[in-house]
Amino acid sequence: MKSVPVFDVLVIGAGVVGAAIARELSRYKLSIAVLEKEEEPAFGVSKSNSGIIHPGTQNPAGSLKGRLCLEGNILIREISRELGLDFKEAGELIVAFTQDEIQRLLTIKSEAETLGVPGLKIVDMAWLRENEPNLNPEAIAALYAPSAGVISPYRLVYALCENALKNGAEFYTQTKVENIIFTKPGFEIQTSKGMFKARYVINAAGLYADETSAMVGINDFRIAPRKGQEFILDNKKENLTNHLIFPLPSKVSKGILVIKTADGNPMIGPTAEEVEDKEDFSTTEEGLKKVFEGARKLVPSISQDDIIAYFSGLRPASGDDFIIRYEDKAPGFINVAGIQSPGLTAAPAIAKMVCGILREKGLQLEKKEDFICEREKPIHLFNISLSETEKLIKQDAGYGDIVCRCEMVSAKEVQDAITAGARTMDGIKFRTRAQSGRCHGSFCTTRLMKILSEKTKTPLTAITKSGKGSEIVKGERVSL
Numbered sequence: 001m002k003s004v005p006v007f008d009v010l011v012i013g014a015g016v017v018g019a020a021i022a023r024e025l026s027r028y029k030l031s032i033a034v035l036e037k038e039e040e041p042a043f044g045v046s047k048s049n050s051g052i053i054h055p056g057t058q059n060p061a062g063s064l065k066g067r068l069c070l071e072g073n074i075l076i077r078e079i080s081r082e083l084g085l086d087f088k089e090a091g092e093l094i095v096a097f098t099q100d101e102i103q104r105l106l107t108i109k110s111e112a113e114t115l116g117v118p119g120l121k122i123v124d125m126a127w128l129r130e131n132e133p134n135l136n137p138e139a140i141a142a143l144y145a146p147s148a149g150v151i152s153p154y155r156l157v158y159a160l161c162e163n164a165l166k167n168g169a170e171f172y173t174q175t176k177v178e179n180i181i182f183t184k185p186g187f188e189i190q191t192s193k194g195m196f197k198a199r200y201v202i203n204a205a206g207l208y209a210d211e212t213s214a215m216v217g218i219n220d221f222r223i224a225p226r227k228g229q230e231f232i233l234d235n236k237k238e239n240l241t242n243h244l245i246f247p248l249p250s251k252v253s254k255g256i257l258v259i260k261t262a263d264g265n266p267m268i269g270p271t272a273e274e275v276e277d278k279e280d281f282s283t284t285e286e287g288l289k290k291v292f293e294g295a296r297k298l299v300p301s302i303s304q305d306d307i308i309a310y311f312s313g314l315r316p317a318s319g320d321d322f323i324i325r326y327e328d329k330a331p332g333f334i335n336v337a338g339i340q341s342p343g344l345t346a347a348p349a350i351a352k353m354v355c356g357i358l359r360e361k362g363l364q365l366e367k368k369e370d371f372i373c374e375r376e377k378p379i380h381l382f383n384i385s386l387s388e389t390e391k392l393i394k395q396d397a398g399y400g401d402i403v404c405r406c407e408m409v410s411a412k413e414v415q416d417a418i419t420a421g422a423r424t425m426d427g428i429k430f431r432t433r434a435q436s437g438r439c440h441g442s443f444c445t446t447r448l449m450k451i452l453s454e455k456t457k458t459p460l461t462a463i464t465k466s467g468k469g470s471e472i473v474k475g476e477r478v479s480l
Helices: 016-025 064-083 099-115 125-131 153-166 206-214 285-298 343-360 386-395 411-420 425-432 445-456
Strands: 006-012 032-035 092-096 121-124 141-145 170-172 177-182 187-191 194-203 224-233 244-246 257-259 267-269 307-317 323-327 333-337 402-404
Touching: 006 016, 006 187, 016 032, 016 153, 016 343, 032 153, 032 194, 064 099, 064 153, 064 343, 092 099, 099 121, 099 141, 121 125, 125 141, 153 170, 153 425, 194 206, 206 307, 206 333, 224 285, 257 285, 267 285, 323 343, 333 343, 402 411, 402 445, 411 425, 411 445, 425 445
Parallel strands: 006 032, 006 194, 032 170, 092 244, 194 333
Antiparallel strands: 092 141, 121 141, 177 187, 187 194, 224 267, 224 307, 244 257, 257 267, 323 333
C-alpha cells in the first residue's frame, strides 16, 4: 500500500487569504499543500471582490479587522512591487451632504486616527469641486483618505499562488475536502482526490469555513452569506471619478460605492443582502435599482447605458470581526473565518498573523536562504503605450495578433496566461481581461477556446467557462 506523505502545513482554500498564507509559509523550510475545490484559484469568494485596498477608516480601532487592514494596506504595496502587480493609490472620499453627516465624518476620522490611518483630512466643497467635478454638487464635505487604493483581486491571487508554487508549495485544485480526522497529533484530510495528511491545518475555506471547522468538532460560529450585487461600467468612463467614492457607512455595509478599478472600468455597488444559499449568485432588477439610485446620489451623471456587465458575490460574514484563532480542542487546527471586507486588504497581514500562531504553537519556522520573493511582471497591452507595444511585436509577432479587441489582449498574452495555469475561459479572463469588454466575448470566445484547446491538448468539447458543468460546446454538429 502506497504511503501518504505528511505535510507540515495544509491550507484549505486558494482564495486571496489562502494564497497569501501559502506564499508567506513558503518563505520557510516547510512542506506545504493547498487544497482548492474549484477548478482554479480565486474562483470562490475572491472572484467577486471589487479590488479596493482599504485605508482602515471604517473599522473600530480595537478590532482585528482594523489592525490587520492597516498593516495589510502597507504590505500590499511591497507585495505589488515584488510580484509585478498593478496597485494604484487612488485615495477615497467618504461624502457628507448635511452638517449632521459632517459630525459623523469627524467621528470616523477620530477613530481612524486612533488606529493610525495616515493623511486624513476633511475637505470642503471647494476642494470637491476642483478634485471631483462629477460629484453631486449637493455634497458639502468629505473625509479624504489618501492611502486607499485599487488592485486586480484575481491577479493578486494568481501572483501569490505562482510565487508560493515557485517556492515549493503544492497546489491541488478540484480537490474538495470531505472530512477531517484528528489523529493526535496531526490530521487525515479526506478529499474528492484521495487522502492527505498534515501536522497543521489552516481553514481558509471562505463561505464553507464553518462546515470545514465542524469537521473537527468546532462549530461555535456560522457563516452567513451576504450577497453584494455590483455593476460594471464601460471603460470609456474610466475618468468618471478621480477617487473611490463612499457614502457614510451603515451598520452592515460600507454602502453603495462608485469604485475605480485597476483595469479602468468603474463599478457601482454593492448591495448587502442576507441570503441562505451559498451558491446564490443571482442578480435582480431590485438590486440594479438600489445600486443605481445609490450611485447616482454620489455621481448624478451615471446612466444605465454605461453598464456593460453585472454580477453578484457572496461575502462570508460571521459576526463583527474576523475569526483567526488556534483551536485548542483540535490542536494543530487554525480557523481563518469570517474574512469579509476588508479581507483582501488584510490578507498579507492575516498570513503573517497565522505564521506567528504556528510558531507560537510549536512549528519550527526556519527561513529559506533561497526564497524567491520576486516575480516577473506579466505584460498586458492595456497597461502600456503603443510605442512599447510596437517594440514587443518586433520581438514576438504574437503581441500583434489581437484576440480581444475590446480590451486589447493579444494571442501571446493568452498563451502566457495558459502557461501560468489558466485552464478555463474564466481563468483566461481573470488573468488577461479577454472577454471583459462591452461585447462579453462575442468576437473572441471561439478564438480563445481554440488557443486553450491547442495549448492544453484538450478537446473543444471539454473546454469550460469555470470548471466541470460549465462546458461551452456540448458536441460536434451532425448533419442528417
